[in-house]
Amino acid sequence: MAGTKALLTLENFINGKFVPCNSYIDSYDPSTGDVYCRVPNSGKEEIDAAVEAARAAFPGWSARSPQERSQVLHRLADLLEQSLEELAQAESRDQGKTITLARTMDIPRSVQNFRFFASSILHHTSECTQMDHMGCLHYTVRAPVGIAGLISPWNLPLYLLTWKVAPAIAAGNTVIAKPSELTSVTAWMMCKLLERAGVPPGVVNIVFGTGPRVGEALVSHPEVPLISFTGSQPTAERITQLSAPHCKKLSLELGGKNPAIIFEDANLEECIPTTVKSSFANQGEICLCTSRIFVQKSIYSEFLEKFVEATRMWKVGIPSDPSASMGALISKAHLEKVRSYIKKAQMEGAQILCGEGVDTLHLPHRNQAGYFMLPTVITDIKDESCCMKEEIFGPVTCVVPFDSEEEVIQRANSVKYGLAATVWSSNVGRIHRVAKKLQSGLVWTNCWLIRELNLPFGGMKSSGVGREGAKDSYEFFTEIKTITIKH
Ligand SMILES: NC(=O)c1ccc[n+]([C@@H]2O[C@H](COP(=O)([O-])OP(=O)(O)OC[C@H]3O[C@@H](n4cnc5c(N)ncnc54)[C@H](O)[C@@H]3O)[C@@H](O)[C@H]2O)c1
Ligand SMILES: N/C(=C\C=C\C=O)C(=O)O
DSSP: OOOOTTOEEOOEEETTEEEOOSOEEEEEETTTTEEEEEEEOOOHHHHHHHHHHHHHHHHHHHHSOHHHHHHHHHHHHHHHHHTHHHHHHHHHHHHOOOHHHIIIIIHHHHHHHHHHHHHHGGGOOOOEEEEGGGTEEEEEEEEEOSEEEEEOOSSSHHHHHHHHHHHHHHTTOEEEEEOOTTSOHHHHHHHHHHHHHTOOTTTEEEOOSOIIIIIHHHHHOTTOOEEEEESOHHHHHHHHHHHGGGTOEEEEEOOOOEEEEEOTTSOHHHHHHHHHHHHHGGGGOSTTOEEEEEEEGGGHHHHHHHHHHHHHTSOBOOTTOTTOSBOOOSOHHHHHHHHHHHHHHHHTTOEEEESTTTSOOOOOGGGTTSOOOOOEEEESOOTTSHHHHSOOOSSEEEEEEEOOHHHHHHHHTOSSEESEEEEEOSOHHHHHHHHHHSOOSEEEESSSOOOOTTSOBOOEETTEESOBSHHHHHHHTEEEEEEEEEO
């Protein structure tokens, strides 16, 4: 345990109050490797207190009209926006991402999440059917489920936490959220704004700590009927097991092994910079990042040369450097895991064209122990290699050639995941055909990560269960009832 002097110390937020914890976990600054923060190491006791608060707050909050709840969400969005710079600095320091990404993506999107659900909650309708021959009218009503358990990962901390909190409370639930123990700071900062936004005590409770301890206490609690989880597939398996005895409602947003398919008629001027970004944005730590690039044979050499050149321009720097394209990875353990994949690829005879082990990374003296690595491009690798099958979740991408449309679809689909794919071609017919055949919850063609929040977001196969979005999140965070009136 590090000395506690000058360390930022977080507290749980339960029933509208900050509450200290009996024990704490060290949290590291990824750019230096130094401990800089203490995160509550909560457990069952804290979950019990949060459940009590959420239970007490539920009748009042769920009885408010959608318009009243919407106003509260709008106020929270405004307050987050007023703190944008402070939140961006904190997110960048806590996660290792560049300040530019935190300023332009993470925090603006967190604001947008509240604004979006504040608006969408006002526009849902229900179904009604007539059965005149029986003298009956049938209709549906929806009601909030109750206490929602929300578990989020470390890669887009406030972005993904608010993507769950906003629809859950908009629909009238009360929530207990557990952010990743590796990146808890911005969630704690948001708690400071809740009272001013008009969120009543107990509506949003945030309990910090590790997955096995506080995460499992939340998932196992019999009074939490619903769990919305974003994270890895092995954790999802555990959550599914723990939820099964209670028949909980589950939403699981998991990992990916996302292909980019580049046909010979692709516009390479747009495709190359976008594919560098889709491979290495946020250090490759986005579930939607490209990690398998299939390039049609006739343009393979040209693509590879230009792609490697563009990757070498992708600057790795300290997170606070506004000119950096990539910061530090989340942890020492994760850095080692990512590096181990590169070693395995080398042992299998693959070629590392740039990055780790090939180029030299220059860092300021005080960042030498930070968790940095260069964006790395692997080629001459078999589809069966673990680098082509498993989620690496780091700045590593593999480039391989293909001959035909049919072949590339089969190869792209040959992994257990099915989250996001990109397809590059100027042939509209082909784009529609290929997009339809890919086993992927999301397909971006001639672009990447353009989000339309109204539409379903999520993966198929081992990438998850359920979808998030305006209608999908509303349906998940409510229970439907069919009522029949005989007249
Ligand atoms: N599909 C998506 O939308 C999406 C988005 C972001 C990240 N991800 C995935 O998340 C993973 C990276 O995030 P991670 O390493 O934080 O994932 P993780 O599964 O290790 O942790 C995610 C969250 O679950 C908690 N947790 C861990 N063990 C738990 C347990 N036994 N019970 C309850 N909670 C537990 C963690 O503390 C954390 O809050 C990658 O696989 C990535 O693809 C998916
Ligand atoms: N859930 C979303 C993104 C997930 C990214 C994973 O790392 C979103 O954009 O809504």
